[in-house]
Amino acid sequence: MFTSCLIDVSVLLLYINVCTSNLVDFVILFQWEVVQRTLNGSQFYTYSVCNVGEREQDNWLRTTFIQRRPAASRVFVELQFIVRDCNSFGDSSVTCKETFNLFTSESDADVGTTFRKGQFKKVATIAPDEITSKNELHINTETRVVENLSRKGFYLAFQDIGACVALLSARVYYKTCPATVKSLASFPETVAGGENQALREVSGVCMDNAISEELPRIYCTVDGEWVVPVGQCQCKSGYEEVKDACQECQAGFFKAAASGDKCEPCPANTQKLNSGALVCPCMDGFYRAPTDPPTGPCSGLPSAPRDLVATTTQLSTGKLLLSWQPPEDTGGRSDITYSIECQRCEGVVCQSCGEKIRYEPASTGLTDTKVSVSELDAHLNYTFTVEAHSGVSLFASQATPRANKPPSTSVLTTSLLYTDPPKITSMRLVERTSTSLSLSWDVFPRPRVQSRPIRYELTYRKKDDNLDVTTYIVLILEKNFVQISKLAPGTAYLFRVQALSSDGTPGGSSMEEQFETSLEERLTQNNTAVISCAAVGGAAMLFIVVMVLFLRRRNSHTRQGPEDTYFSSSEQLKPLKTYVDPHTYEDPNTAVLKFATEIHPSHITKQKVIGAGEFGEVYRGILKVPGRKEVAVAIKTLKPGYSEKQRQDFLSEASIMGQFSHQNIIRLEGVVTKFKHAMIVTEYMENGALDRYLRDHDGEFASFQLVGMLRGIAAGMKYLSDMSYVHRDLAARNILVNNTLECKVSDFGLSRVLEDDPEGTYTTSGGKIPIRWTAPEAIAYRKFTSASDVWSFGIVMWEVMAFGERPYWDMSNHEVMKAINEAFRLPAPMDCPSAVYQLMLQCWLQDRSKRPRFGDIVNLLDKLLRSPDSLKTIADFDPRVSIRLPSTSGSDGSPFRSVSEWLESIKMSQYSENFTCAGVVTMDQVLQMKNEDIKNIGVRLPGHLKRIAYSILGLKDQTSTLSVFAV
Missing domain, CATH: 3.30.200.20 (Phosphorylase Kinase; domain 1)
Structure with missing residues (x-):
C-alpha cells in the first residue's frame, strides 16, 4: 500500500498547519482562534476554541480548496488534536462536550472565503481516546474516510458545539496499489477505489513464455492492497517459473502442461530427454496403464504367484482352501489382483468348472492371497490356475518378455476322492396333526443331478422313560423328507436320520430330535384360557381409560380461564423469581x-x-x-x-x-x-446489533450457526417470560452479538404507549417503533403478553435467516397491518430449513393461545441442533416473493433503465463496477448470465451469489409479484 497526497504526488505527507506556510491554510469561521503553544520545548501553532461556559455553541473552521486526483474518490483525513476534560471546569460548564464534528463539501472550483453550512455534509463525530486534564496534556490521532468524491476538489470543515478543543494538524491522502508482478503477470500502479467500488479490477500482461486461459486480472482494495488474482499466468509446458520468469526444464526433467508447477525429474523406467521436455517416454519392456497419468513412472508385468497349495481338513466336505504367495516381482506396481480358473476331469475328458462350484469371496479381482472353493464333486480331478494381474497386464500379448521373466500364472492339480456319504446338517418339523408328523432334513454337500442318488435311514421311537423295553422303527428312504402316520395323539417321539454310503453302511448322522403330535382337546382348553385372559385384560384397560378421562376433565375446571390459557403450564404459573416494575x-x-x-x-x-x-x-x-x-x-x-x-x-x-x-x-x-x-x-458486545452484523456478513454463516443464534435468543426470552416480564420490543436491532457470536437480548427501555395514528405505532420518548414486529392483538387491543413476544420472536427468526433483511420489505405500516389481517405471512427466506420456517408460522398464529411458548421453542431448536440432518430439508422458496424481487421493472412499474438501477433494487449496488468491468452494461446481457458468469465477475459470497441469481430468475418471469401481497 502506498499513500499519496492530493496537492503534490511528490510529497507523501500533507499537513494543514499554520506553521507550514507553503501548505493549505484554514479559513477561520465563528470563534476558532490561532494559538501559539509550547510542547516538548518546541513552539507550534494550533487552531483552538473553548467556549464551554456559553450556551448553543456552533463554531466552524474550514480548509482552503483541496484539489482531487481524478481517480482518488476516497481520501483519508488524519487529525491530531487535544480535547480537555469537561470535569476540569467544575460546575461552571454549561454546554461542555468532549467531541467535535468533521464535515466535507465538494466543488469544481475554489469559492474563496464564501461559506454556507448547507453545502457541507457530516462525515463523523470525532472523539478523543484520551482527554487532557489540567496537569497532563494528551495528543490524540484519529483517521476518518471521505467517500464517493467525484468533483474536482473539496473542502473540509470542523464544527465545535461546546468542546474545549485544539486542532494541531490534518493530513489528507489517498491510497494506491503499487506496480507489481503477481503470478507471472505484470500490473501497473492503481489508485484504490472507494465505497461504491470496494474492489477495482486491473488487467495485466503475461511474462515471456507464460500463458493464461483468460486475461490476467487482479483487484485493488480500498486499503491499497492487491487481492483475488483472476486468470493468472502460468509457464508453458517445458518451462518453469524462476524469479518471476519462465525458463526451460533442464535435461532429465519435464513438464507436461502449462501450470504453476516446477519441472519434475523423469520418473522410473523412462527415457531422459534433452532440455525443455514435455514428457518422458517408457523404456522398452515397460508400460503405463490406461489410467496412469502420462507423467507417472512406467512399470513391467508381474511375475507368477508363488507356492500355490490346496488345504482341506476333511475331503468329504467337498471344500478346499487355495492359498499362495504374492509375485516375487510386482513390476513396480501396487494394484496387483488375482483370478482363479478351474477345470474338472472325468477320465480323459476335461472341461471348465463353470458355475458348478462356488468361490468365496470371488474368482476374479481378488486382492487377498487365498480363496475358498466349495461344492466340489467326489472322484474327480480338478486343475486350478491362479494368475496375477496389474494395470499393464493388457500389454502382455504384445510384450517382449524380459530375461528370466516367469509367466504370471501358477497351476495346481488336486483330486477329491472321498467315499464317505454326505452329512445330515439339520432336521425340522413341516406339519403335524394328532396322528401324524411330517419331517424334512438338509444334507451337505447337496446331491448333484448327475451323481448317484443318496439313501437315508430314519429311526424313531416313542419317548417313554418308564418302560424297560424300547421299540425302534427303521425306514430306508430315497428322499430327504417323510410323513409318518398312525401315531398316538399328544405323544412325543424321538427321531434320527443317517445318510447311507454306496455299500449301505450308515454314514454321518444328525443329532437326535424330539417332535410331538397335537392333542385337540388340550388345544381347545388352552384357547378358552387365552380368550378368558384377553377379556379380563380388556376390561382392566377400559377402566384405566375411563379414570384418565375423568381426571383430565376434573383438572380442566381448575384452569385459569381463556384469558390465561397461554400461561397455564406449571413452570409459568410458579416462576422462581418475578420481575418488579x-x-x-x-x-x-x-x-x-x-x-x-x-x-x-x-x-x-x-x-x-x-x-x-x-x-x-x-x-x-x-x-x-x-x-x-x-x-x-x-x-x-x-x-x-x-x-x-x-x-x-x-x-x-x-x-x-x-x-x-x-x-x-x-x-x-x-x-x-x-x-x-x-x-x-x-x-461490551463487540459485534454490535444483530441486524447490522448479519447484513455485513450476508451469506457467510450456515443454517446450523444461524439456528444456534436463535436458540440463544429464545433461551433469553424464556428466562424473561418465566420472570413474568414482557419485552414488547423484541427485534434483531435490539439483540447484541459478542465476539463468540453469542446473542443477548437488550433494550429494556421505557413504557410504551400505543397511539391511535393510522400507522399503528407505539411510541417511547426515544421515537416510534414500527409495528411490523408487533403481534396483531398488541396493535388492536394493547394486549402485550409473552405470546405477543413470541410473535415478535418469529419476526426475529425471519430476520436472522434472511441475514438482516427488513421484514415486509418496503411495504408501509398500513399495508403490513392490512396484509396480516388478511392472513398474509412472510414467505420463507432463501435457503431457510423447512423445520425453522414451520416454527415461524407457529409463532404467527392469529390465536395467541395456540402459539408455542418460549420453553417449547428452546426445546425444538435444541432438537434441530442435535440432529443437523433435520436442517437439510429446505422450505419452498419463490425468489419473487421471498426476497421482494421486481419481475421486470423498477418500483414505479417501468423497466429498469440500467444495470446499476437493477442492482440498487436488490441492494447489491456494491457490484455495479464489477458488472461494468465485465462488459455487462445492459439488462439483456444480465438476462443471459449464469451462475458461473456471476462468479467470474467477482461475486464470491454465497448469499450475494444466490440473491443475484434468483433476481435474474425473477427477471425472466414476466409475471409481476406485487399482486401476491394483496394490499
Missing part, C-alpha cells in the same frame, strides 16, 4: 439502589464513542474495580442540561436490567448516580 416505587431512585450496583466514576475509563443513545452518547470503555479483573464495558451517558424526569427515565432501564441474570440477557455492570454525570455501565 421500577415505576411502582414511589421514589424511582429506591429501585435503582435496590437492583443496581453503584460505581465510582474513577473506576470507569471512556475510550471511544461507539454510538448515540436516547439520552446521550454511548462509549466503549474499561471498568477497573479494585479486587476485580479489568473488563471492557459499554457506557451510556446522560447529556448535560437534563431534567429530573429524564434522569429517572434514563436510570429506570438499569432498574430493569439489574433484576436479570442470564447468559443471553445483556449484563448490567452498574450505574453512576451519586455524581453529576449519570451513567449506565453494561457488558
Whole structure:
C-alpha cells in the first residue's frame, strides 16, 4: 500500500498547519482562534476554541480548496488534536462536550472565503481516546474516510458545539496499489477505489513464455492492497517459473502442461530427454496403464504367484482352501489382483468348472492371497490356475518378455476322492396333526443331478422313560423328507436320520430330535384360557381409560380461564423469581439502589464513542474495580442540561436490567448516580446489533450457526417470560452479538404507549417503533403478553435467516397491518430449513393461545441442533416473493433503465463496477448470465451469489409479484 497526497504526488505527507506556510491554510469561521503553544520545548501553532461556559455553541473552521486526483474518490483525513476534560471546569460548564464534528463539501472550483453550512455534509463525530486534564496534556490521532468524491476538489470543515478543543494538524491522502508482478503477470500502479467500488479490477500482461486461459486480472482494495488474482499466468509446458520468469526444464526433467508447477525429474523406467521436455517416454519392456497419468513412472508385468497349495481338513466336505504367495516381482506396481480358473476331469475328458462350484469371496479381482472353493464333486480331478494381474497386464500379448521373466500364472492339480456319504446338517418339523408328523432334513454337500442318488435311514421311537423295553422303527428312504402316520395323539417321539454310503453302511448322522403330535382337546382348553385372559385384560384397560378421562376433565375446571390459557403450564404459573416494575416505587431512585450496583466514576475509563443513545452518547470503555479483573464495558451517558424526569427515565432501564441474570440477557455492570454525570455501565458486545452484523456478513454463516443464534435468543426470552416480564420490543436491532457470536437480548427501555395514528405505532420518548414486529392483538387491543413476544420472536427468526433483511420489505405500516389481517405471512427466506420456517408460522398464529411458548421453542431448536440432518430439508422458496424481487421493472412499474438501477433494487449496488468491468452494461446481457458468469465477475459470497441469481430468475418471469401481497 502506498499513500499519496492530493496537492503534490511528490510529497507523501500533507499537513494543514499554520506553521507550514507553503501548505493549505484554514479559513477561520465563528470563534476558532490561532494559538501559539509550547510542547516538548518546541513552539507550534494550533487552531483552538473553548467556549464551554456559553450556551448553543456552533463554531466552524474550514480548509482552503483541496484539489482531487481524478481517480482518488476516497481520501483519508488524519487529525491530531487535544480535547480537555469537561470535569476540569467544575460546575461552571454549561454546554461542555468532549467531541467535535468533521464535515466535507465538494466543488469544481475554489469559492474563496464564501461559506454556507448547507453545502457541507457530516462525515463523523470525532472523539478523543484520551482527554487532557489540567496537569497532563494528551495528543490524540484519529483517521476518518471521505467517500464517493467525484468533483474536482473539496473542502473540509470542523464544527465545535461546546468542546474545549485544539486542532494541531490534518493530513489528507489517498491510497494506491503499487506496480507489481503477481503470478507471472505484470500490473501497473492503481489508485484504490472507494465505497461504491470496494474492489477495482486491473488487467495485466503475461511474462515471456507464460500463458493464461483468460486475461490476467487482479483487484485493488480500498486499503491499497492487491487481492483475488483472476486468470493468472502460468509457464508453458517445458518451462518453469524462476524469479518471476519462465525458463526451460533442464535435461532429465519435464513438464507436461502449462501450470504453476516446477519441472519434475523423469520418473522410473523412462527415457531422459534433452532440455525443455514435455514428457518422458517408457523404456522398452515397460508400460503405463490406461489410467496412469502420462507423467507417472512406467512399470513391467508381474511375475507368477508363488507356492500355490490346496488345504482341506476333511475331503468329504467337498471344500478346499487355495492359498499362495504374492509375485516375487510386482513390476513396480501396487494394484496387483488375482483370478482363479478351474477345470474338472472325468477320465480323459476335461472341461471348465463353470458355475458348478462356488468361490468365496470371488474368482476374479481378488486382492487377498487365498480363496475358498466349495461344492466340489467326489472322484474327480480338478486343475486350478491362479494368475496375477496389474494395470499393464493388457500389454502382455504384445510384450517382449524380459530375461528370466516367469509367466504370471501358477497351476495346481488336486483330486477329491472321498467315499464317505454326505452329512445330515439339520432336521425340522413341516406339519403335524394328532396322528401324524411330517419331517424334512438338509444334507451337505447337496446331491448333484448327475451323481448317484443318496439313501437315508430314519429311526424313531416313542419317548417313554418308564418302560424297560424300547421299540425302534427303521425306514430306508430315497428322499430327504417323510410323513409318518398312525401315531398316538399328544405323544412325543424321538427321531434320527443317517445318510447311507454306496455299500449301505450308515454314514454321518444328525443329532437326535424330539417332535410331538397335537392333542385337540388340550388345544381347545388352552384357547378358552387365552380368550378368558384377553377379556379380563380388556376390561382392566377400559377402566384405566375411563379414570384418565375423568381426571383430565376434573383438572380442566381448575384452569385459569381463556384469558390465561397461554400461561397455564406449571413452570409459568410458579416462576422462581418475578420481575418488579421500577415505576411502582414511589421514589424511582429506591429501585435503582435496590437492583443496581453503584460505581465510582474513577473506576470507569471512556475510550471511544461507539454510538448515540436516547439520552446521550454511548462509549466503549474499561471498568477497573479494585479486587476485580479489568473488563471492557459499554457506557451510556446522560447529556448535560437534563431534567429530573429524564434522569429517572434514563436510570429506570438499569432498574430493569439489574433484576436479570442470564447468559443471553445483556449484563448490567452498574450505574453512576451519586455524581453529576449519570451513567449506565453494561457488558461490551463487540459485534454490535444483530441486524447490522448479519447484513455485513450476508451469506457467510450456515443454517446450523444461524439456528444456534436463535436458540440463544429464545433461551433469553424464556428466562424473561418465566420472570413474568414482557419485552414488547423484541427485534434483531435490539439483540447484541459478542465476539463468540453469542446473542443477548437488550433494550429494556421505557413504557410504551400505543397511539391511535393510522400507522399503528407505539411510541417511547426515544421515537416510534414500527409495528411490523408487533403481534396483531398488541396493535388492536394493547394486549402485550409473552405470546405477543413470541410473535415478535418469529419476526426475529425471519430476520436472522434472511441475514438482516427488513421484514415486509418496503411495504408501509398500513399495508403490513392490512396484509396480516388478511392472513398474509412472510414467505420463507432463501435457503431457510423447512423445520425453522414451520416454527415461524407457529409463532404467527392469529390465536395467541395456540402459539408455542418460549420453553417449547428452546426445546425444538435444541432438537434441530442435535440432529443437523433435520436442517437439510429446505422450505419452498419463490425468489419473487421471498426476497421482494421486481419481475421486470423498477418500483414505479417501468423497466429498469440500467444495470446499476437493477442492482440498487436488490441492494447489491456494491457490484455495479464489477458488472461494468465485465462488459455487462445492459439488462439483456444480465438476462443471459449464469451462475458461473456471476462468479467470474467477482461475486464470491454465497448469499450475494444466490440473491443475484434468483433476481435474474425473477427477471425472466414476466409475471409481476406485487399482486401476491394483496394490499
